[in-house]
Amino acid sequence: MATKMANGSTQASEDPHQLEMNAVGYFYLPAASLGDEGIYHKYRDTIVKCQIFMIGLRPVVKLVNVVQTGKKMSTVYHVLGQDHAPEWPIPPGWELEQEKGAWTLVDAAGKRMFPDTEHALARLHEEFVKLDFNALYIGQVFGGPGARNAVEQLRKSEIVKKINATGVPDGYRLEVLLLEVAGRPASRVEADDAEKITLCEAALIRHFKPKFNQHPDGGFPSTKPRMLHGLADRTISSVVMHIALEELPFRIFSDAIAPESTHKIAQDLHDHGERERFFG
16 A cells, blocks of 8 residues: 655646646555555545545565575565566665564664565566556545545445456456545636536546446446536536656556556537536
8 A cells, every 4th residue: 555645736727717637646555455444544644635536456466585696685576477576785784584474684783674565566567567557446535524535435335346246357456546636726617626526537437437437328427427417507618637646656547548657638528519428
């Protein structure tokens, strides 16, 4: 699991009726850990800021061995049937040891250290094997004081059970990516914060077309269609959503969209037909 506040800002449009939103922070964790109270309380301050969530598949990464060669060590990770071994320098005065089945570097004073998981995963992704996130479902959570946050909502939601019931491919696991999004202050879009999140979510769903958002009629509706429909007569010229999180250690993709490190989702609402399809 990981959390990061990031600079996802981009050059803003001069159109005051364009809703422009940026992903400015994130948190992700295995879906199997949604009920873990320790994780929840440790990262709650970040979780409660996130208004958009994605459920998707990522490869399982397992540390299977650590091998020392001189003043270097290789951490061997098993991913999708293959082993990959990033090398790390061992600082002078440190030795590799194994304690209770776990590897660690120890110095003469008894201090311990080891490459952190997020750094290791980032290196694996950049140098060896892509650990991309396949978006299967997109949803939102927004409310006032006392409202459920994304983790609390997903604990009670049936969507995780539904996706799991279809079968998770060997070598993958279900993960949840939470996004904190923010708009530009100069915008004069006629929408409150909850409505802006609904517009943002609708644009993301129409862009990625996640498998489990698809309606039986073939469309990809918002999870709050009534609120979205109520915005059709507002002065909203377009919806633009940027996902440009430099520290995110994977790319996002779906069956409809290729893996990319950054995504710019632009929904032009000037055309009458496109506007009708968007707002429902």
